[in-house]
Amino acid sequence: MLEVETQPHPKNVYPLDRLLEAxxxxxxxxxxxxxxxxxxxxxxRLLEAEGVRNTAQLTREAVIRFIASARSRGLSGATVRNYDRALRVALNWMYHNGYLEHNPIKGLPRPKDKAEQVKPFTLDEVERILQAAKTTRCPLRDTALVLTLLDTGIRAGEACGLTLKDIDWREGLLRVVGKTGERTVPFGQRCKRALHAYLDRERRAPHPDVRHVFLASGNPFSPTVLNTTVTRLVRRAGIKRPKAGPHTLRHTFAVEFLRAxxxxxTLQRxxxxxxxxxxxGYVNLLTDDIRSAHRRFSPVDRLL
Structure with missing residues (x-):
């Protein structure tokens, strides 16, 4: 709640920057x-850039204009939907806490999900990416990075946040802190060997206080640096596909997990x-597998 009033009144006007912190x-x-x-x-901040600076300006028209502006900038459908979700959470909070008389987003349809399916890498493409990793200035790091993303399915930001204490070598588990909270994910022997090789022979921290696993010039990876690193490997592997990057490795993990x-x-966890x-949604990427399985196990065909 705002410190200026113990009992907010929805007919009052509140500046967004002060509501933001609360x-x-x-x-x-x-x-x-x-x-x-x-x-x-x-x-x-994007709302403010659209000219919405207080609750009086948070109208239905302003919400529609905000989403339309996001679309006009060529953002992906997933990003636009994430904007919409975040906006709904914020506006619901304002309404239920008495800062808005009416919720301007209530009743507005969510942006349509166009089912933008990210095509996963083939196993041949994965091997080409791993071969490309061997040719970089930090081959052990880049190999460990690709295998970690592929073997665990963690997000780019989660990989950036990994620290040395997050690795349970005995149990083969990573402690991951992500946007949905904390969880543990398993990793296999090939990934384990790659991480050991990188940490023992190539990782160079400027001082002991730097505990992050993946470093670039002694500094922890940022999501931007990680994305650039992976997309360069994809290009070096000769894979010409728009938007192929770390999230494609996450999709590849999910599809191969189901395929196996x-x-x-379990995949959800x-x-x-x-x-x-x-x-x-990943099941939708397995159309050929589903069709093939039906041919093998069709109960009607087996009656014939």
Whole structure:
């Protein structure tokens, strides 16, 4: 709540910048990750850039204009939907805490999900990326990075946040802190060997206080640096595909996990999805596999 009033009144006008801090404090208190909190901050700043600076300007028209502006900038459907979700959380908070008389987003349809399917890498492409990693200035790091992303399905930001204490070598588990909270994910023997090789022979921290796993010039990887590193490897591997990067490795992990017989509920826990519907989307990428399985196991055909 704002310090200026113990009992907010919806007919009063409140500046967004002051509401922002109260809203973000509550999100952090609820246990949302730092990345999620920063995402909310970004949405507020974009609202202000559209000329919305107080609650009186938070109208239905302003919300529609904000989403339309995001689309006009050529942002992906997923990003636009994330803007919409963040905006709904913020506006619901304002309404329920008495800062808005009406919720301007209530009743507005969500941006349509155009089912933008990211095509996963083939296993041949993965091997080419790993071969490309061997030719960089930091071959052990880049190999370990690709294998970690591919073997665990963690997000780019989660990989950036990995520290040495997050690795449980005995159990083969990583402790991951992401936008949906904290979880543990398993990793296999090939990934383990690659991480050991990188940490023992190539990782150079400027001082002991730097505990992050993946470093660039002695500094922890940022999501931008990680994305650039992976996209360069993809290009070096001769793979010409728009938007292919670290998230494509996450998609590849998910598809290969299901293809190998993993179940969607376990996959949901590994990927850190709050909603099963998101995880089930990966099943749609297995159309050929589903068709082939039906040919083998069709109960009607087996009666003939």
């Amino acid at each position: 809203f973000l404090d509550e999100q952090a208190y609820r246990g949302n990750s730092a990345q999620t909190v920063e995402w909310y901050r970004k949405v507020f 017989g993993g179940d969607v509920f 590994i990927l850190g999805h709050r909603k099963l519907e998101i995880t089930q």
